[in-house]
Amino acid sequence: MTGTLRTQAVRQDSPAGLQPFAWGWVTAIAGVGGLALLATLGQYGFFGDELYFVSAGHRLAVSYADQGPLVPAIAWLTDLIAPGSMVALRIPSLLITVAAVLVSALIAREFGGSRGAQALTAGAYVTSPFLLVQGTQLSTNAIDTGLWVFISWLVIRWVRTRHDGLLLGAAALTAVDMQVKWLIPFFWVAVVVGVLWFGPREMLRRPMLWAGGAGVFALMVPSLIWQARRDWPQLGMGAQVAAEQDGVGGRAMFVPMAIGSAGVLGAVLVLAGIWALLRLPALRAYRFFGVVPLLVTVAFVITDGRPYYVVGCYGAVMAAGAVFATRKVAGWRKWAGVALVLVSVVAVVAVMPWTPAAKLQPAASEQDAWAQLSVYGRFGWGELAQATRSAYLELPESERAVAVVIADSYWQASALDLDRDRYGLPPVYSPNRGFGYFGTPPDSATTVLWVGGDGTVPRARCTDVTAVGRADARLGIPGVTRDITLWRCDRPRAPWSSEWPSMLSLG
Template sequence: MATSRELPPVAWRLVGFVVAVKLLLHLAASGSYGYFRDELYFLDCARHLQWGYVDDAPGIVWLFKAALLAGGSLPVVRALAALGGAVTVLSASLLARELGGKGFAQAFAGLCVLAAPIFLAMDGVLCVGAWEPLFWMGCVLLALRIARTGDSRLWLWFGLVAGLGLLLKYTMGLVLLCFLVAMALTPLRREFRKPAFWAGVGLALLLFLPALLWQVRNHFPLLTDMENIRREGKNVVLGPLAFVKQQIEFLDPLLLPVWLAGLVALFRRREARVLGWFYLLLLGAMILLHGKNYYLAAIYPMLFAAGAVALEAALDRWRWSRAKAWPRAVPAAGVAATFLLFVPVFVPLLPPQKLHAYQVRLGLKPERAEVSHAGPLDQVLGDQFGWPEMAQEVARIYASLPPEERAKTGIYAGNYGEAGAINQFGPALGLPTAICAHQADSYWGLPAVEPANLICLGCSREGLEGHFDSVTEVAVHHSPWGMAEENRPIYLGRGLRTPLHTIWPRITHWN
């Protein structure tokens, strides 16, 4: 590993090529299917900016606000996701350089991130996962440089990145806690005695303070939401072995030797040992807290970088290989081959029927992270189908009503995806804003003027009949490639017996 001496130059041609492939791949696929369920929700949140939400920190919503200001179209939203993915690839290459890696290690680290299925899937939609690695890897890069050079002034930059990471996702708090424990286990604990370290801590807390105060003022809805998830058994709970197995699978089993070698290499190097402990502590925390299988994904660019440097060093020690290209070309070609194999599975370049057939033929359909989501495609892809058609069906029903009845009719959405679809596509179809009591929509979903009738999405007849004089099934929404839970009847409830504001606390549901 490089110490305080000069680092190798950045191999911009090689690294830039890998980054460009990542960016152009996701841009090419950006308009293939449709908005993802959570994208519709976050667009809705961006129309109601706050310092916090029931289930998310405000940072992800700021990205969607930027997308709305640029028009809010699907290509604009997906361009932001592609940009996040490209920077994640770049971060792996820069980490490899910080570890002393030359051109091959830098490019190979980026290539591993490019080929990993989890990043192919997550970077195809604008979600927290597309941008989270930037903040994790930003902190890792700064910590590594502090350990290597002793420049404690960099803790202020660490605090800035950590604070912005906390505003993107609250899980960053667990990440930072694990990193502090890792510091205490290594020589980097000497930094605890330096004012610059605590200045960085103070900056991170200061940046996070508005979001924390929002949670306090609203009685910590995030904790309530998390408890509801646990109580309702929403997520697939994995044991330790199953969790590790799925890490191996979504990173590509072929890449297991790379990131395992990276973990070993971190422990063998004094300046980087803190990062080895950091990974193990975070892995243990995610298993103990029953995190979803992909919650740890943002840490792996670090291990790919360390593994790439270890591979390069091994090849350099192999004396006769220095004058030949093939010892480096073989592992790079192997990773590139798996990249080409996995792209049609996780990136929507094929029509859905061909994509599904390809997934079935290879047996590569991803594991579910949530119990209830089912469909012919995995959730990230399946949840991109059916939303415009749902809004069109509601518009047809709404337009068929007599004018006097239409004026007294609203639209009730059972979940935030349905509400997001109505609010995204509905204005062009002449629909009113959706009424929704799910997640953050519960804060703004109650209309100022209450309707007498409701077109109801995602509801059961039995649940509606106690609230209306009459309930009629007026359509059945069905999207063959969408998620099964959305393929349900649409009801028209006439004569709402109890005002919505009266029953709102009872129908509000956070996961």
């Protein structure tokens, strides 16, 4: 009887009748965002990670050292349909980003939000410099973020409808997301903690939820076996991410950067949404979701994750903030809201890659280049391939027959690997990150063209090492496509088959 009364109370707290969906406003806002993304999809060149995804996709596997198989599979499929097309490669990120805008508005509707709240939610998503702009390139985070939004919607919708198929659907999308990144379990742990704390605890007694969880685990078995046989490299990526975060402020900057990624309007709605979910009587049934952004933030701070790992839950939290704003904000505060929207629009327009490449200036320093990685990480691949080709052709013909290329960086290796046929290059290898698991140089490779680095590593591996070339792109990243030395390495000190495992590095 007690359980029945609790269930009835929870249902009474849920909105009895939903507002009509604001198709006109929401689709217009999402459409403008989509058009802005589409206008920039062909800008500059491939981002380094995109090259890696295509290269990994040509070597389809159940798992990779640094990610799941879904994004490489997407890259392989798009490259198969439209070989070499940047626009085709980036379309999936555009589509899932636009879909996340629509679904975020649907979440606002589930919270009982008016058409204005739904439009405000969509506007906050579209004016986020991170949530929108990540749709300009194929990335694991663009796919992961969208899936978090969809899963949030299904869980939140279940609270109102109690249709257990929604929980099964959320589990199915979780299984898909686990093939992208291993971050979604943090979301589910936060949801479970929130439900245990605030209810509805009935969710945790639903067989569909646990059946879906079992299905997720079953689908992960091949990936887990792959990882276990290679000493769990994907877990080892955590140390690398932590090292990278130390370079940008570490834990001290995590919260400001995480909130800032939502944009001006988005940040206000995220903070308002957390308060509304935890305090607003009309959202009492969804109070459990108020702790989700707090708990995942704490988890990623403790584990030294990246600030943008938390943005997947922003769609739902901004929706709650929009519901609060449209119900409680009046008078001059509405005009302040209009100002926030305008500032947010200007901010997101400013960070979109509109500037023609010819008008871009080289980064003033290596630090500036890495700080603007999303721009400078798209240049220099052709120059790198041409320099490698020139150095390769300088080799005597007898040595070219047994030579290979080893690149210092997985970005370099991916770019050269994809340009092999075009530039007539030999097989390409790299001990860096996931590329190191793609294959080992043959022991017959007694001559190596080593691309990048300061020569320390090739000198440790080869008896004779000589600088034979240079690659330099005006807009490239120093150490990747700008100011690069090519080394000729002869007479390896030991067979590559025995040396390669110790050379592998996730850094």
